[in-house]
Amino acid sequence: MSDTRKITVATCSLAGCFGCHMSFLDIDERIVALVDKVSFGRTPLTDIHTLHACDIGLVEGGLCNDENVHVVRHFRQQCKILVAVGACAINGGVPAMRNRYGLAECLEESYLYGVGVADPQIPSDPELPLLLNQVHPIQDAVKVDYFLTGCPPPAEAFLELLTAVLENRAPQMSYALRHFD
Amino acid sequence: MTTTDTFPRCGPYPAAAPFAPIREELTTRFGAMPDRLDLLQILVSIQHRLGYVPAEAISWLATNLGLSRAEIHGVVAFYSFLEETPPAPYTLRFSTNITELWQGQEANMARFKDLPNVRALPTSCIGLGDQGPAALVNGYPLPRLTATRLDAIARAIASRRPVAEWPAEWFKVDPNVRLAGPLLEFAFTPGALVERVLAAGDAAFMEMLRASGLRGRGGAGFATHAKWDACRAEVVPEKYVVCNADEGEPGTFKDRLLLSDHAELLIEGMTIAARVVGAKQGYIYLRGEYLWLYDRLNAALEARRRAGLLGAKVCGAADFPFDIAIHLGAGAYVCGEESALLESLEGRRGVPRIRPPFPATHGYRGRPTVVNNVETYCAIAQLAGIGAAEFAALGSQGSAGTKLHSVSGDCAHPGIFECAMGTQVSTLLDLCGTRDPLAVQVGGPSGRLLFPEEFHLPLDFSHVSSGGSFMVIGRERDLFELVYNFVAFFHHESCGFCTPCRSGSNIMLNALQRIRRGQGTEHELQIITEAAAVASKASHCGLGHTLGNPFQDLERGRPAVFQDRLRDSPDGTVLDLKRAVAEARALRER
Numbered sequence: 001m002s003d004t005r006k007i008t009v010a011t012c013s014l015a016g017c018f019g020c021h022m023s024f025l026d027i028d029e030r031i032v033a034l035v036d037k038v039s040f041g042r043t044p045l046t047d048i049h050t051l052h053a054c055d056i057g058l059v060e061g062g063l064c065n066d067e068n069v070h071v072v073r074h075f076r077q078q079c080k081i082l083v084a085v086g087a088c089a090i091n092g093g094v095p096a097m098r099n100r101y102g103l104a105e106c107l108e109e110s111y112l113y114g115v116g117v118a119d120p121q122i123p124s125d126p127e128l129p130l131l132l133n134q135v136h137p138i139q140d141a142v143k144v145d146y147f148l149t150g151c152p153p154p155a156e157a158f159l160e161l162l163t164a165v166l167e168n169r170a171p172q173m174s175y176a177l178r179h180f181d
Numbered sequence: 182m183t184t185t186d187t188f189p190r191c192g193p194y195p196a197a198a199p200f201a202p203i204r205e206e207l208t209t210r211f212g213a214m215p216d217r218l219d220l221l222q223i224l225v226s227i228q229h230r231l232g233y234v235p236a237e238a239i240s241w242l243a244t245n246l247g248l249s250r251a252e253i254h255g256v257v258a259f260y261s262f263l264e265e266t267p268p269a270p271y272t273l274r275f276s277t278n279i280t281e282l283w284q285g286q287e288a289n290m291a292r293f294k295d296l297p298n299v300r301a302l303p304t305s306c307i308g309l310g311d312q313g314p315a316a317l318v319n320g321y322p323l324p325r326l327t328a329t330r331l332d333a334i335a336r337a338i339a340s341r342r343p344v345a346e347w348p349a350e351w352f353k354v355d356p357n358v359r360l361a362g363p364l365l366e367f368a369f370t371p372g373a374l375v376e377r378v379l380a381a382g383d384a385a386f387m388e389m390l391r392a393s394g395l396r397g398r399g400g401a402g403f404a405t406h407a408k409w410d411a412c413r414a415e416v417v418p419e420k421y422v423v424c425n426a427d428e429g430e431p432g433t434f435k436d437r438l439l440l441s442d443h444a445e446l447l448i449e450g451m452t453i454a455a456r457v458v459g460a461k462q463g464y465i466y467l468r469g470e471y472l473w474l475y476d477r478l479n480a481a482l483e484a485r486r487r488a489g490l491l492g493a494k495v496c497g498a499a500d501f502p503f504d505i506a507i508h509l510g511a512g513a514y515v516c517g518e519e520s521a522l523l524e525s526l527e528g529r530r531g532v533p534r535i536r537p538p539f540p541a542t543h544g545y546r547g548r549p550t551v552v553n554n555v556e557t558y559c560a561i562a563q564l565a566g567i568g569a570a571e572f573a574a575l576g577s578q579g580s581a582g583t584k585l586h587s588v589s590g591d592c593a594h595p596g597i598f599e600c601a602m603g604t605q606v607s608t609l610l611d612l613c614g615t616r617d618p619l620a621v622q623v624g625g626p627s628g629r630l631l632f633p634e635e636f637h638l639p640l641d642f643s644h645v646s647s648g649g650s651f652m653v654i655g656r657e658r659d660l661f662e663l664v665y666n667f668v669a670f671f672h673h674e675s676c677g678f679c680t681p682c683r684s685g686s687n688i689m690l691n692a693l694q695r696i697r698r699g700q701g702t703e704h705e706l707q708i709i710t711e712a713a714a715v716a717s718k719a720s721h722c723g724l725g726h727t728l729g730n731p732f733q734d735l736e737r738g739r740p741a742v743f744q745d746r747l748r749d750s751p752d753g754t755v756l757d758l759k760r761a762v763a764e765a766r767a768l769r770e771r
Binding site for chain 2 (some may be wrong): 063065066069102103104107122124130131132133134136139140141142143
């Protein structure tokens with residue numbers, strides 16, 4: 001195996017819950033076989049913070065603030081293959097439930113008029129990212145090459161994706177990997 | 182179900198009128214245990230008197246009709262004109278067909294948005310396209326809304342003047358006949374044509390009908406004799422004749438004229454139909470928007486009863502009992518589809534039935550039923566008068582007779598034109614006084630959008646078939662807005678029963694909205710194209726089959742209208758970050 005080139009994988013979680021990352025880790029012992037073939041770039045799994053050019057970018061979560069948009073655009077620049085992972089990245093998911101209300105309404109409910117709010121004020125620290133008026137799926141901001149469906153996508157879906165890229169073919173997701181009833 | 186009702190101009194409505202006072206009136210009219218088939222009529226009656234259907238009324242109906250409250254709620258929720266929330270004193274429903282929007286209807290509606298005592302709502306076309314912009318106040322039509330008229334209406338509302346006392350002039354609907362032909366000029370003695378059919382015999386009339394080549398005027402153009410033959414072939418004692426006066430196709434108002442000024446002709450035609458197919462009862466399904474014609478039509482029916490032309494022995498024939506009752510709709514376009522109309526006639530939600538079996542064998546209450554358009558029945562009477570050869574000679578090959586066209590939009594003479602079948606589009610455009618229009622929408626949103634290179638086509642069943650709507654679109658208009666308006670119309674009017682139509686119209690509308698906001702890409706066009714194709718093939722009824730037409734016609738004829746609006750985004754991305762964070766930035770600085 002050592003004669004084959006390693007592929008690099010970067011991951012990030014935007015407006016998501018890290019559930020997709022957890023599901024990725026559910027490949028369990030099968031990770032052993034991948035160690036020789038795959039290395040990580042930027043990812044919270046290894047706490048690497050800088051993103052360099054890599055083969056695959058796995059993006060969990062949708063876009064809820066400007067920082068998310070900058071991150072996903074950076075991923076697009078650096079990754080040969082960009083993958084939207086899970087319902088939030090693909091559709092906005094649970095965070096997008098706020099889209100039926102105005103942004104001001106959401107912030108007022110959370111920080112001004114909500115139950116148990118002390119010292120009511122809308123957070124205004126310049127270090128905080130600016131919220132988008134609506135939560136967007138990532139394909140609204142960048143071109144996406146593959147979508148791993150599910151909430152979360154099963155571990156086998158991640159494995160098939162990596163295997164397919166290693167074998168230089170298009171991923172084949174069986175029915176069981178994209179059907180969730 | 183032959184009870185007659187009466188619908189005077191009502192309002193201002195009290196905030197929450199109690200139900201009890203009108204319960205007695207309903208009991209007198211519909212009986213202590215009303216027929217389930219009367220449900221919609223009772224609801225319409227309650228709605229008009231109280232301005233809403235109170236919860237007590239629903240309980241009372243549930244008890245007395247032996248239905249669940251959910252079922253009654255389901256019926257109320259289906260029809261746009263029935264409401265369960267207590268009303269505003271005045272409800273103005275502004276017709277939002279595209280020709281009226283282009284006449285400034287948005288601003289008219291906005292004028293009343295923040296006034297007290299009044300709700301300003303949009304509604305689908307109310308059949309006054311030739312004298313728009315128009316609105317309904319508590320169900321009654323207000324045509325020709327000029328700025329002066331709107332000011333006067335606002336004053337009447339501010340002073341809580343009863344609608345019954347508003348000037349009659351405000352409600353005056355003009356017949357607006359611009360060109361009368363053999364049908365509109367047809368003169369006869371009431372009952373004489375029925376007598377002629379009685380004398381000649383049913384078989385002889387069927388032969389005349391076949392020879393004439395008469396086809397239905399509602400839009401689909403089905404051979405009338407075939408429909409009647411199927412009904413005649415059923416050997417059961419109980420059959421029905423139904424007149425489809427649910428003239429809902431936006432831009433159509435020719436039935437309005439026939440119902441208001443030629444009711445005698447219509448009733449004569451229905452009576453002939455009843456005789457020939459063997460029906461004892463007829464119904465006129467009158468759209469809720471034509472509530473104002475209800476009393477007038479009833480008077481015409483009553484006059485015929487008095488003259489012995491309706492009742493136990495029509496024209497003195499002992500073997501020919503026949504009567505007609507009026508059934509009101511309540512604001513649902515889909516009820517113009519004949520099987521949905523029958524569901525509505527039976528007091529239920531107007532969801533189209535699965536066909537076959539067709540109404541001619543399994544119609545009202547499951548019995549053989551002939552359903553024809555108002556204009557078709559009028560043509561039947563005319564045919565009985567002039568005979569097959571003369572009737573056929575009025576039209577073109579395969580399209581016998583004349584056709585009424587409701588002309589509206591950008592022309593000098595909007596109104597009703599009776600033209601021979603086969604008249605060219607360009608001829609009608611000349612007649613109505615228009616120069617060099619951008620396009621014309623024939624047959625309403627479900628019909629065809631024609632461009633100048635197609636104006637030579639004849640208006641008949643073989644070329645450009647029309648239910649009677651003819652909307653002229655001037656040079657300065659935006660065809661994108663036309664298609665957007667039509668898709669919004671279909672989306673609103675979809676009955677929700679089948680997915681291709683319910684979801685398809687939603688998908689199309691959302692994608693068009695994105696394009697309209699300047700966020701659309703090729704991807705949106707792709708989505709609309711696919712949704713339109715699926716809806717046209719897989720929908721349950723004609724509404725879904727045709728909802729893609731406006732888009733497909735424009736995309737085929739003038740693709741640049743869409744292309745010019747698309748965002749230049751080859752990768753399909755649409756997010757404008759600066760705009761997306763503007764609100765958060767403003768909140769932070771607040």
